[in-house]
Amino acid sequence: MEEEEKIIRDKVDAIVRSGANVVFCQKGIDELAQQYLYKNGITAVRRVKRSDMERLERATHGIITSDPEDITADKLGKASLVREEAFENEKLVFVEGCEEPKAVSILLRSVNEDLLKEYERELKHALSAVLSIYKDSRYVIGGGAEIMEIAKTLRKKAETMEGEERMIYEAFADSLESLVMTLINNSGMKPIVAMTTLKKKHLSSDGAAYGVNAIKREIENLDNKVVEPYLIVKSWLISAVELASTIVGVDEVIISFKPKEEQSKTSKE
Structure with a gap:
């Protein structure tokens, strides 16, 4: 001892x-x-x-x-x-009180497990956005402004084409505008009036920065007010196009059902 x-x-x-x-x-x-x-x-x-x-x-x-x-x-x-x-x-x-720490912890608290998981997801999204800014400091105007500009560009390109190619460009523009329409609906605005106003703004020479202000429920110039990291917008656009291309490339979908005998056994059990 x-x-x-x-x-x-x-x-x-x-x-x-x-x-x-x-x-x-x-x-x-x-x-x-x-x-x-x-x-x-x-x-x-x-x-x-x-x-x-x-x-x-x-x-x-x-x-x-x-x-x-x-x-x-x-x-x-x-x-x-x-x-x-x-x-x-x-x-x-x-x-x-650590000096220039290379690691930190964030404490999340909630009244229940489900809400805590939601907090964690939102925090990860926020940190991902901050990280993307460090990787690439470029940003685009948010509130649907950047999406409306892309859709406008696609429609202009479609005017120079014919047949199926024109339909593809127009369909792409429609799908992008549907995202802005979702934002408008979630903001509690009148969808038809708001979308019409937004399209008119983007057709003007100084309307590229106009988007949806969800807090005020207005269509306004969001330059330096609402921004999105360039890398995040680029990432979801690429992912969306790749997914759509995969779905379009599928010739047929075969749905497999259980045999009747197996279904009856399962129901009895």
């Missing part, structure tokens, strides 16, 4: 010498080690997941060390505050 206690004390002494005041450990921490750490004013957090350890490493700029005796001052991470807070039956540890 004395030898074991000496080993534990040596490991704790190494942590103390490093100047650490908080220790995060993936595994459990011996009770004796916890007592020594506490006496030296060091907070110990145990059973931290590997993924969380890696995030802490990136956030605090510390270095994960497998042996406590290898811990030195230059391997320590830095944070201004480490605190514990309880949420109902769960306790969470917050590491705050």
Whole structure:
């Protein structure tokens, strides 16, 4: 026992010498080690997941060390505050005030699981939009303005064509305008009046920035008011065209039904 206690004390002494005041450990921490750490004013957090350890490493700029005796001052991470807070039956540890963190956590809370999942989806969409701006700083005017401009361009192109090619361009323009019509309907505006107004604006020389202001329920100039990342608009346009091309390329769809005997057995069961 004395030898074991000496080993534990040596490991704790190494942590103390490093100047650490908080220790995060993936595994459990011996009770004796916890007592020594506490006496030296060091907070110990145990059973931290590997993924969380890696995030802490990136956030605090510390270095994960497998042996406590290898811990030195230059391997320590830095944070201004480490605190514990309880949420109902769960306790969470917050590491705050990190200098230029390379990893952060966002805490989402909700009254039920379904709403929480919705929050998570919306947050991921928002972060994706921010990320796309970092990748490519270009943007387009939102509120359906960019879609109406694309549709207008397609219709002009269709006027120079004949037969099936003209029909394809016009159908593409119709499908794009249907997206704007959905936005208009969801905004609670009068669909026919709003769409007619929007088309007139886009036919004018200075109407390219006009779109749907869903909050005011008006058709107005949205330049520098509502924007969408260029990469996101490009991505959904390409995906939509590829999906439509795949569906058009399908010659026939064969629907397979269960044999009558199998259906009767299933119903009896």
